[in-house]
Amino acid sequence: MEARKAKDFKIFAPHLEEVVTLVRDKAALLGQARGLTPYDALVDAFTPGISTADIDTIFKALSRKLPGLINQAIEVQADRAPIPFTGKFSVSRQRQLSLEVLKALGFPFDRGRLDESEHPFTEGVPGDIRVTTRFDASDPFSGLLGAVHETGHAMYDLGLPVKWQDQPVGRDRGLALEESQSLLFEMNICRSRSFVAYLKPLMDKYLQVSGDEWTEQNLYRHLIRVRRSLIRMDADELTYPVHIMLRYELEKKILDGALPIADLPEAWKRQSGTAAEHPADQRCGRLPAGHPLGRRAFRILSVLRPRGRHRRSAERGVARGRPSLDAEIAAGQFGGILDWLRENVHGVGARSPSRTDEAGDGQAVDGRRVPALPGSQIPGSAVSAVALPERPSNNFKKLQAQLRNSVARRLRTTA
Numbered sequence: 001m002e003a004r005k006a007k008d009f010k011i012f013a014p015h016l017e018e019v020v021t022l023v024r025d026k027a028a029l030l031g032q033a034r035g036l037t038p039y040d041a042l043v044d045a046f047t048p049g050i051s052t053a054d055i056d057t058i059f060k061a062l063s064r065k066l067p068g069l070i071n072q073a074i075e076v077q078a079d080r081a082p083i084p085f086t087g088k089f090s091v092s093r094q095r096q097l098s099l100e101v102l103k104a105l106g107f108p109f110d111r112g113r114l115d116e117s118e119h120p121f122t123e124g125v126p127g128d129i130r131v132t133t134r135f136d137a138s139d140p141f142s143g144l145l146g147a148v149h150e151t152g153h154a155m156y157d158l159g160l161p162v163k164w165q166d167q168p169v170g171r172d173r174g175l176a177l178e179e180s181q182s183l184l185f186e187m188n189i190c191r192s193r194s195f196v197a198y199l200k201p202l203m204d205k206y207l208q209v210s211g212d213e214w215t216e217q218n219l220y221r222h223l224i225r226v227r228r229s230l231i232r233m234d235a236d237e238l239t240y241p242v243h244i245m246l247r248y249e250l251e252k253k254i255l256d257g258a259l260p261i262a263d264l265p266e267a268w269k270r271q272s273g274t275a276a277e278h279p280a281d282q283r284c285g286r287l288p289a290g291h292p293l294g295r296r297a298f299r300i301l302s303v304l305r306p307r308g309r310h311r312r313s314a315e316r317g318v319a320r321g322r323p324s325l326d327a328e329i330a331a332g333q334f335g336g337i338l339d340w341l342r343e344n345v346h347g348v349g350a351r352s353p354s355r356t357d358e359a360g361d362g363q364a365v366d367g368r369r370v371p372a373l374p375g376s377q378i379p380g381s382a383v384s385a386v387a388l389p390e391r392p393s394n395n396f397k398k399l400q401a402q403l404r405n406s407v408a409r410r411l412r413t414t415a
Contacts, residue, residue, distance in 0.1 A: 001118065009264070009265050010262075013261050013262060013264075016261055017261045020254055020255070020261065023042070023255070024038070024255060024257075026042075027039065027041050027042050027255065030042070030045070037052070038255060038256075039052055039251075039252055039255055039256075040052055042255075043055070046174060046175040046176075047173075047174035047175050047176040047177075048174055049174075050174075050176065052252075055248065059245050059248065062241055062245065063245065066238065066241065066242055067242075069238060070226060070228070070238050070239060070242070073226040073238060074226055074227065074228075077221075077225060077226060080221065081221070081225075082213075082218050082221035082222045082225060083212055083213040083218050084213065085138075085139070085140065085213055085222075086213070088137045088138060089137055089138075089139075089140045089207050090137065091116075091135045091137065091143075093206050093207050093208070094135045094140060094143050094144065094206075094207070095114070095116075095135065095143075096206045097140075097144060097202055097203065097206040097207065098114060098133065098143060098144050098147040098148075099114060100202055100206070101144065101147070101148065101199070101202065102114060102131075102147060102148070102151050104198075104332045104334055105148065105151055105155070105185065105334050105338075106155060106334060106335065106338045107131075107151050107154060107155065108158065111127055111128055111129060111158065112124065112128065112129040112130060112131065112154060112158075113130055113131075114131055114132070114133065114147060115130065115131075115132045116132060116133065116134060116135065117132035117133075117134065118134060119134065119233070120132050120133045120134055120146040120147070120149065120150050120233065121150065122150045122153035122154050122157070124154070124157065126157075126158075126160075126162065126165055127158075129154045129157055129158055131147065131150035131151060131153070131154050132150065133146035133147040133150060134146060140203065140207060141222060141223065142234060144190075145186050145190060146233065148185050148186050148189075148190050149182045149183070149185060149186040149233075150182065151182075151185055152181040152182030152183065152184060152185035152186065153178060153179075153181065153182045155181065155185075155338065155341070155346070156172065156177075156178050156181040156182075156341075156345070156346050157172070157178075158346075159341065159342050159345075159346025159347055160172060160346060160347070160349050161347050161348075161349045164349055168350060169349050169350050169351050170349045170350070171349060171350050172349070172350065173348075173349070173350050177345070181341070181345065181346075187237050189329065189334075189337070190223070191223040191224055191237070192326075192329060193216075193220055193326075194325075194326040194327070194329040194330040195329050195330075196216050196219050196220045196223065197216060197329075197330040198329060198330050198331065198332045199219070200214070200215075200216050200219060203219070224236070226238045226239065227239070232244075232247075246268075246271055246272055249271065250264065250267060250268070250271070253267070322336050322337075322340070325337075
């Protein structure tokens with residue numbers, strides 16, 4: 001926060017350098033133990049079965065298509081730009097609106113709550129989940145979409161199979177699938193015409209607004225507008241993956257030492273043209289790029305991109321079984337969507353990695369089936385037959401001791 005207020009990346013850099021150094025040590029040890037490159041070892045921890053080779057294949061295809069598509073969308077939309085919102089929208093009214101929408105989506109406020117933070121996030125334990133968002137008095141959609149995005153995370157976490165929660169099969173399938181759930185809520189449901197039909201009366205009620213800028217057509221144009229943005233969490237569906245690809249390339253260079261932390265601002269400027277205009281100051285783009293420092297220690301953003309295909313597959317699966325889906329959304333009835341997700345995605349846990357694609361449209365994330373977690377296939381409901389995931393022959397207690405000693409050494413040298 002100090003660095004953001006001062007608009008000075010140099011204040012933040014030493015703290016980031018310390019985290020990166022520790023993660024390099026962790027990645028090297030994990031890679032050695034698992035027979036993987038250091039970066040692949042980190043990727044595997046977030047989404048088992050996905051490698052940098054898989055990610056490179058996806059990103060190579062996207063990098064050929066997205067720049068032209070973004071330019072084309074911006075050009076087309078320039079002739080039908082939405083009427084801008086005017087005035088300020090109190091945080092208290094925006095919060096009331098968000099609470100109403102989250103209740104309709106199925107968020108259980110008897111087992112969770114909505115708060116505010118500098119960067120939206122979801123945390124909790126089974127049966128007690130907390131989501132946060134950040135409201136902007138000038139933008140009535142920013143806080144709402146942030147809250148809905150985090151609700152997608154929360155509903156996935158709450159829907160994991162309780163009876164298997166102490167076994168590997170009962171955990172989440174990985175960050176890519178979890179992110180697909182948050183983006184399904186934010187991008188697919190909440191940016192649809194049917195959702196706007198549901199939302200407009202609520203905006204009239206809670207924000208007390210009226211006029212041409214508040215018609216359903218104008219609200220919809222705001223939600224689908226494509227524009228280069230400075231902040232990933234505010235990006236639209238076309239520029240969002242470019243933010244991810246940019247950070248992926250920078251992450252790899254930072255981890256292998258090719259990009260010193262001190263040079264990150266200039267590297268960002270050189271590579272960020274497709275996703276965003278160059279930042280006006282150092283609060284933009286780099287400092288708020290990830291979650292709070294240390295939350296997931298060098299969060300591997302690259303595994304977020306495969307979530308797009310998981311998300312589209314889930315969307316098609318929901319729609320296939322519910323021909324009245326648009327009418328249900330317009331009426332604020334989201335129970336059918338949640339029921340399908342509970343049965344086909346949330347409640348499956350880590351049992352069957354390709355279940356989401358099979359239930360949706362049968363397409364794998366990268367054209368192939370993602371390999372199963374060792375021991376995650378269960379015959380019928382014979383949960384007791386699930387074996388613990390197999391590990392390499394390396395002594396993991398020794399590995400843990402090496403990690404602890406590495407951290408201790410770093411702390412002593414920085415004390």
